[in-house]
Amino acid sequence: MREIRVGLIGFGTVGSGTAEVLRVQAQRLQRKTGANIRLVRVADIAIDRLPPEFAGVELTRDADQVVTAADIDIVVELIGGIEPAKSFILKAIASNKHVVTANKALISQHGREIFAAAAAKNVEVGFEASVGGGIPVIKALKEGLVANRIESIIGIMNGTANYILNRMTDEGLDFASVLQDAQAHGYAEADPTYDIEGIDTAHKLVILMGMAYGAHVRLDQVTTEGISRIEPIDIEFAREFGYRIKLLAISRNHGDSYEARVHPTMVPSRELLANIGGAFNAIQFTGDMVDDVLLYGQGAGKMPTGSAVAADIVDIARNILNGAINRVPSLGFLPDTFKEIEITPLERLRCPYYFRVTVQDRPGVLSAITGILGKHGISIRSMLQQGREEGGVVPVMMRAYEAEESAVRAALAEIDALEICTAPTVKIRIMDED
Template identity: 55%
Template sequence: MRQVNVGVLGFGTVGTGVVRILLENKTILRARVGVDLNLKYVADIDTQTNRGIALEPGVLVNDAFRVVNDPDVDIVVEMIGGEGIAKELILKAIENGKHVVTANKALIAGHGNTIARAAAEKGVDFGYEASVGGCMPVIKSVRESLVGNRIHAMIGILNGTCNYILTRITEAGSSFSEALAEAQAEGFAEADPTLDVEGFDTAHKLAILNALAYGMEINLDDIYVEGISKIDPVDIAFAREFGYKVKLLAIGKNNGGSVEARVHPTMIPFADPLSSVSGSLNAVSITADAVSRVMLYGRGAGMMPTGSAVVSDIVDIARNLITGTTGRIPIFSYQPEAIRKIPILPVDEIHTHYYFRFAALDRPGVLSKISGILGENGISIRSVHQKGRKSEGTVPIVMLTHRAREADVKKALGEITLLDIVSDQPVLIRIEDENGGD
């Protein structure tokens, strides 16, 4: 039986998962693929730590360049992460004519255009299913299953850390700091959670999905990003009263000549299936012309779920090797010559619904002043709720709006902030609700 040699770079959490699947499921993989997926190398600077896996002598090495330069290696699997040595190793592997698989979303979001061009010029395959959504086959779905569709929108929960934190705040009434500490204790959050909680990890994934769905060059820099660190439990409680849950969403929408691309806390109605995605799970909802709406749901991270997605790419490439084909499916879904620079719509130009919370003094005429400023800026109020007085003499005034332009909203809130009847900065949370009215 033919043998396909695989070299794994990085023996950390996900790398260990990949190795475990390749070894423990070797028989079933051979039966399904028709070749022997031979683990020729695992490279890591730490060759002493026991990962609980017995490797054949000579497989574990401490020199990654030995792997990418070995002419017998067919597929290089990059599990190192980051944008430094990982990029160098991937480009070297491609230069040497090797096919590459990675889960490195930061690298793809930052340098995917360069890597894709290099792979196309060299005639090798580049797999990255695990870079978005872990074991959810979202990349395969967009590139293959939905290939006959015009994709209108993609809305997703793409970071398990944030979803876990927001779930704990919603269900247990925890503060952000308490929920974050729980996430760290459970292993869902890093010691430094900035990349996750400030939305940057989600933005990396959205940049990749936009390229796949809309035939645009990867554009990370212009995505609007807002994290969850300032979310107050009181706003989540108000959201529940209005029939909404708060989620950190990645939102990509095709507006014709431009693409909306934004990451921020968002209120979504209970009736939306995304609202029921809890804990550390991920989900993506895709709206397209032929299929209407499709939703994918699953583990977005973790040793074995992510390892499963990596192995699916290894298998796809091995099957291509059997049949002597490469580039059968374009790396970013569109043929290279069809990929364009499509501008991302500035966040000030988006139109959506809004939730506002003001801390206002309990005086006559306060509501009319706030409403007047909103009206002068073209913002129509859908509902108003006023709660009990706080100890400092202010009352929370909560408003939901009809669709409004972000720039007008910011201008109005800036004017309201200057009023002597408002004691704190207004709170703004955007709402995605098809039935919220215009």
């Protein structure tokens, strides 16, 4: 029986999960491929020994013994970050190795270079685990929806942010206390910036947009806002009017331009996306043939992500065995058909809005605010003032009808410049219910 030999760089959470999946499911994978897929070598500088169940696997501190070794068919990179991961992957490709990675930051920022190098060497790059953890998002987009023009991508793509927003919603807790608890329980990193400020989600959206539209998309083209300014009062207002706040990645295909944005969004409670709980992810594609397709599951974690990495290993193994390398292009479209696209400026976005204005409680305040909004063509659908304290500071919450982002920005800048305003106005976009 043919043996497919795997070398692994990084034996952390995902690396050890991948190794465990390959070990536990060895017979199952053999029945599905007709090959013995075997982990033969691990490179890691942070451990002195592998667990006893991996007694037959060689451990090295030298990544070159994986990326350039003649006895390795598939190199799996699971250390994350840009460098040295990028150098390891390019060196493996130059050595005619197939590559599997879960590195969304690397793929979103340097995928063009990596895929070009792989095409030149006629080797494959698998990256299923880079988006959605254990959810087969990449495979669905690359193969299952191949006959569709993708009209939109909307999703919850970061479990940490979703966990924080859900606990704030369900338990009435403030952002800081939930974040601290999430860090204590390992749901959030010591430095949670990428998760809570939407950067991690933006990396994933870049990858999905490239595959959905056959286009080159850069990270700096994605408008990105995080959840750190969301307060319990915003969540309570959202609930009162039938919404839940989610950190969404949103891209819409307008034919001549494409939206690319990540930000907190008030989602109608009846929508499936509004009811994604805990640290789970959900990604909805809309195709012109299939309409809406929602993929839901664990977006991170040792075993779910290890499962996705193993799926890529199996796909590549099957292609090796059948002499069908690059049977499916890495990004779904043939490399020479990729195009440059125009990203719709956020200023042209039109949607309903929620505003929380913090003002001194004095006569004429509301008329001053609504006057400015009206001047910029923004109509108020409903308004709520939290408490009364003559001469004190109070929040005023407003829900606006659909308006253009540029008008909203101009109006809020004018409002925030008023002497009566004591803090910057909080703005949250509302998912269009139509």
